[in-house]
Amino acid sequence: MRVRLPYGGTWATVREHLVERLTGAAPGMVAAMFDAGSIVGADGRAVAPDAPYEPGMFVWFHRELPAEVPVPFPVEVVYRDAHIVVADKPHFLATTPRGTHVAQTALARLRHELGIPALSAAHRLDRLTAGLVLFTVRPEERGAYQTLFQDRRVRKEYEAIAPYDPALVLPRTLRSRIVKERGVQAAREVEGEPNAETYVELAGHRGGLSRYRLVPATGQTHQLRVHLNALGVPILGDPLYPEVTGPVPAGDFRRPLQLLARRLEFTDPVTGTEHAFTSTRALQAWASYGTWAGEG
16 A cells, blocks of 8 residues: 655654554554554665654555445446546445545545546545545546635535524525544534635425535535534534534444535536536435434
8 A cells, every 4th residue: 555645744753644544453553564664665665663754755555454344325427538537426435545444435436447547536525425526537637626626616515404493594604713623523613714614595394304505615624514513403414413423333324414415516627618517316314304304
């Protein structure tokens, strides 16, 4: 496995970064790998346990992959050309390999199913969120597509199912400062200059449940989940907001987070084509109201 140390990190050593990054590793495994000399640099020599962190540095190692519970839902390809692949990701499937999720990721599946080993993700969706994800075919073009997201030149629209509050005044735009600390599962709002902005409107309601249309102008971690929770209408199926209820047991796919990346629009930076894609997925709580109404 090859790992490139990211720029902008605050880790003092290579070891410190890998301990944090390889979250699925057994306790003590990373230290044992360093002690065994099985983590090597570009020259093939073992990286010392106290080697200083160098942004952009590559290290190689063999990692025993943990057994993964298969996610029994397909990744649908919405669009494909010589430059990009737009996929409709199901709930519970990670976008890219991270921690204990390696083979059971949208990227790994698409590389295999489409026969594109160089396929890369231009952005990410949370593992629990379903919907549209943009992948790039050619490594030399990946930066151009990633820049679209960094420069906020992609229009993203989401749909969420949450409790209905007749007193909630919508539509409205929420602006706040959201921080996500390392080692802490949930993000939180704090005082300070806003770094997160979400437009929220009511798209319909049935009894105690509502369907909300969300248009984020920024992309902070868990932004939509934090903002709806702040309005007093946390998204159904959320294990973190309003309170952390613990990880969903492996193989339990009964109550997915009711959040969907519904629409993706952008001007292709390589071809100049105007793209607009819409997910064909339906959120379970809205399609099967009777089985979820009790959460409202």
